[in-house]
Amino acid sequence: MRRTGTTRRSALTATGALALGAVLTGCGSDEDSGGQQGNASADARAAAARAQTALRAAAARASSSLLARYDEVVTAHPATAAGLAPLRSAVQEHTSALGGPPKGTARPAPTAPATGAKAALQALAAEERRVADAHTQTLLTAEPELARLLASVAAAGAAHAYLLTELAKESSS
Known part of the structure; x- marks a missing residue:
């Protein structure tokens, strides 16, 4: 005698058929939208490249500004x-490694601070x-290669700050 209604076997068969239909439909729609996904992927890569270029340029500007401060002192x-x-010299190398100052950016002419050598060195250490x-903040969002470079430059900057502080202590004015 045959059972009437939904059996476990028929429910599993129906579920499998629906899943197979969904998979086949999904495969067909991927082929249709492949060009759109390719364009979106290319756009995302281009946006990421622009963002990395902007990060590098900002880091180069900061290092270039620091180099100008050294010249001022x-x-x-x-x-x-x-x-x-x-x-x-190290700061100049860092600026070059980061791509140098952005094109068309003129470095400001050094201005003589009105402070003594000790205060100028302390200000340079703070800079x-x-x-x-x-x-250090920039490296959090940078790609690995740029992040390694920024980490190295930041570590050197921290060491420079320490050395400048010590040099300021030795300075007479």
């Missing part, structure tokens, strides 16, 4: 030139810390 206090030369912190 050396111009205002020539006695600090020997102590700042290796640090300034090094600020730029190192900015690089």
Whole structure:
């Protein structure tokens, strides 16, 4: 005698047929929208590349600004030139590694701070810390290669800040 109504076997068969239909329909719709997905993927990659370029340019601007600050201090206090030369050289290399200052950006002419050498070195150390912190924040959203570079530059900036603080302690004015 045959049972009437829904059996477990017929329910499983119906569910399997529906699932198979959904899979086949899904495969067909992927083929139809493949071009749209390809365009969206290309757009996303282009947007990510633009974002990375913008991050690199911002980091280069910050390093270029720091380099200008070194020049200001050396111009205002020539006695600090020997102590700042290796640090300034490293900052210049960091700026180059980040792509240099953005095209069309003129570096401001150095202005002589009205403070003494000690205060100027302390201000330069504070600027090094600020730029190192900015690089550290930027590396959180950067791609791996740029993040490694920014981490290295930020670590060097922190070391520079320490050295500048020590140099300021040794300074007479």
